[in-house]
Amino acid sequence: MKARGAVMTARLMLGKDTAAAVKADLDSEIEELKARGIMPRLDIIKVGDKPEDKAYENGARKRFEKLGISLEVTELPESVTEEEFEKTLAQLNEDPLIHGILVFRPLPDGLNEERIARLIAPEKDVDCFSPVNIAKVLTGESGERGFAPCTAEAAIEIGERNGIDFDGKDVTIIGRSMVVGRPLAMMLLQKNATVTTCHTHTRDLAGSCGSADVIIAAAGHAGLVTADMIKDGACVIDIGINVGPDGKLTGDVDFDAVSEKAGMITPVPGGVGGVTTSILARHVVLAAERLAE
Amino acid sequence: MKARGAVMTARLMLGKDTAAAVKADLDSEIEELKARGIMPRLDIIKVGDKPEDKAYENGARKRFEKLGISLEVTELPESVTEEEFEKTLAQLNEDPLIHGILVFRPLPDGLNEERIARLIAPEKDVDCFSPVNIAKVLTGESGERGFAPCTAEAAIEIGERNGIDFDGKDVTIIGRSMVVGRPLAMMLLQKNATVTTCHTHTRDLAGSCGSADVIIAAAGHAGLVTADMIKDGACVIDIGINVGPDGKLTGDVDFDAVSEKAGMITPVPGGVGGVTTSILARHVVLAAERLAE
Numbered sequence: 001m002k003a004r005g006a007v008m009t010a011r012l013m014l015g016k017d018t019a020a021a022v023k024a025d026l027d028s029e030i031e032e033l034k035a036r037g038i039m040p041r042l043d044i045i046k047v048g049d050k051p052e053d054k055a056y057e058n059g060a061r062k063r064f065e066k067l068g069i070s071l072e073v074t075e076l077p078e079s080v081t082e083e084e085f086e087k088t089l090a091q092l093n094e095d096p097l098i099h100g101i102l103v104f105r106p107l108p109d110g111l112n113e114e115r116i117a118r119l120i121a122p123e124k125d126v127d128c129f130s131p132v133n134i135a136k137v138l139t140g141e142s143g144e145r146g147f148a149p150c151t152a153e154a155a156i157e158i159g160e161r162n163g164i165d166f167d168g169k170d171v172t173i174i175g176r177s178m179v180v181g182r183p184l185a186m187m188l189l190q191k192n193a194t195v196t197t198c199h200t201h202t203r204d205l206a207g208s209c210g211s212a213d214v215i216i217a218a219a220g221h222a223g224l225v226t227a228d229m230i231k232d233g234a235c236v237i238d239i240g241i242n243v244g245p246d247g248k249l250t251g252d253v254d255f256d257a258v259s260e261k262a263g264m265i266t267p268v269p270g271g272v273g274g275v276t277t278s279i280l281a282r283h284v285v286l287a288a289e290r291l292a293e
Numbered sequence: 294m295k296a297r298g299a300v301m302t303a304r305l306m307l308g309k310d311t312a313a314a315v316k317a318d319l320d321s322e323i324e325e326l327k328a329r330g331i332m333p334r335l336d337i338i339k340v341g342d343k344p345e346d347k348a349y350e351n352g353a354r355k356r357f358e359k360l361g362i363s364l365e366v367t368e369l370p371e372s373v374t375e376e377e378f379e380k381t382l383a384q385l386n387e388d389p390l391i392h393g394i395l396v397f398r399p400l401p402d403g404l405n406e407e408r409i410a411r412l413i414a415p416e417k418d419v420d421c422f423s424p425v426n427i428a429k430v431l432t433g434e435s436g437e438r439g440f441a442p443c444t445a446e447a448a449i450e451i452g453e454r455n456g457i458d459f460d461g462k463d464v465t466i467i468g469r470s471m472v473v474g475r476p477l478a479m480m481l482l483q484k485n486a487t488v489t490t491c492h493t494h495t496r497d498l499a500g501s502c503g504s505a506d507v508i509i510a511a512a513g514h515a516g517l518v519t520a521d522m523i524k525d526g527a528c529v530i531d532i533g534i535n536v537g538p539d540g541k542l543t544g545d546v547d548f549d550a551v552s553e554k555a556g557m558i559t560p561v562p563g564g565v566g567g568v569t570t571s572i573l574a575r576h577v578v579l580a581a582e583r584l585a586e
Contacts, residue, residue, distance in 0.1 A: 118425065131428035132411065138431040138479065139471045168494045176482050178432045185478060185490070186431065189469050192494035194501065197478070201461045201485035207504070208487065 010262040015274025022278040041070035042100040048078040100126035100284035126283035154275035166191035175218035217252035233263035303555040308567025315571040333581040334363035335393040393419035393577035419576035447568035459484035468511035510545035526556035
């Protein structure tokens with residue numbers, strides 16, 4: 001047992017390093033596209049004026065500017081009708097200068113999200129809104145021909161960029177949300193990991209974590225993963241985002257204690273969250289390349 | 294350790310018992326539909342003349358006759374064009390007297406399976422061919438508003454009809470196919486099970502099975518699950534179908550030995566396979582009910 005105040009032994013997996021590595025790859029691809037006269041472009045559809053949408057938009061804009069990808073935002077009022085929304089979406093679907101479309105969700109009650117999801121052009125659907133792309137996550141084809149949800153892909157990316165080969169690894173995911181836990185399970189199977197998915201009904205969370213080579217926390221529950229639950233040297237990827245009573249951001253992992261036992265760990269903030277818009281950018285570039293074929 | 298020739302201790306979960314239980318539920322629902330002038334009907338589209346298609350068709354026909362559900366088969370030649378196929382499918386999609394459509398797969402090379410999957414009306418797609426229904430399996434909505442793959446649902450059904458409550462159980466699935474292993478993982482998460490999915494790259498299959506309350510084998514590998522791999526009293530559901538050199542059908546489980554240690558077990562043949570067309574029938578009835586709403 002380690003004494004209190006022991007030094008951190010885990011190697012820190014920083015989002016900015018992975019983002020830089022993704023950028024280095026994308027730079028040459030974007031250059032090639034531009035040499036062919038193609039300017040990669042993402043259009044966001046935003047309904048109403050939510051602060052979290054604005055924060056995401058700002059983060060994406062900063063990232064895209066550095067990469068040289070265009071970003072346009074169509075703002076629609078909360079009162080927008082289904083018909084008006086669908087007309088806007090159809091215009092973006094058809095515009096050959098637009099490669100990626102991102103619809104900020106959830107949509108207001110007046111709009112039929114399921115119907116709209118079926119209308120977005122799958123080949124421009126860079127954050128896995130269309131059932132065509134969701135289905136490809138289940139069947140394991142999203143990497144080759146679809147688009148996986150950006151946050152789930154960011155978690156895998158930060159692991160792989162830090163040298164983790166998921167093939168044959170025992171990976172425990174905590175959380176079964178539609179946008180992270182569930183797709184992650186399917187995506188990691190595609191990486192040949194043995195995948196266990198835990199959640200609120202799991203009886204022995206510590207047991208499932210204790211045998212895992214990699215733990216991915218996506219439960220949205222601060223301090224859920226404690227040091228006694230993980231094996232020495234495990235890799236811990238934290239996707240949780242929790243706001244404490246003091247307004248401080250934390251993940252799902254008891255970072256200070258776990259980092260003394262884990263082999264590798266992502267901080268929150270500064271970990272997976274910093275990679276999400278890089279993956280979004282990669283999807284836009286991929287969409288532009290596929291559409292140009 | 295048990296002596297050779299020890300008696301079977303596991304309770305046998307027979308497909309015919311589950312099929313009978315499903316039938317009992319469906320009888321009254323079909324009666325109600327007929328009282329409203331609705332005759333539930335499934336149409337199969339069959340391209341070419343494969344013996345396995347014929348076997349499935351015969352099994353479904355036998356089941357449907359007993360239930361009083363109509364079954365029609367449209368046979369198309371191997372040489373059918375994409376245009377002709379799509380025209381046939383559109384007619385079935387639009388016909389209000391048809392509630393379920395089943396396309397036998399794989400389709401011949403000349404047909405674009407991905408394109409056709411997007412054309413089948415999701416509300417008539419009773420065996421989860423459409424990406425709309427596949428996406429609902431991933432997001433956990435297939436039970437309420439979609440259709441899950443029949444075989445995967447049959448495995449859950451035979452367990453539940455034999456008293457298994459998956460909530461909180463540790464379930465290990467062996468196999469990650471698109472039609473069984475992967476959807477099963479998502480469907481069991483929806484049942485609140487803690488789900489581990491193993492496959493050919495899994496390093497410690499025995500370990501993953503040894504801690505499981507329920508093992509579902511869907512690897513297509515005869516004799517893969519042996520008695521030493523399971524814990525005493527575990528529930529073992531075998532979806533494997535393997536044809537031995539002697540032409541004999543076996544599952545993935547070493548039945549004789551495992552049945553001396555398991556608490557419950559499905560035989561092959563006579564287990565899950567006998568439930569699949571019952572689930573198909575239930576989906577047709579469900580489609581007829583939903584379309585009548």
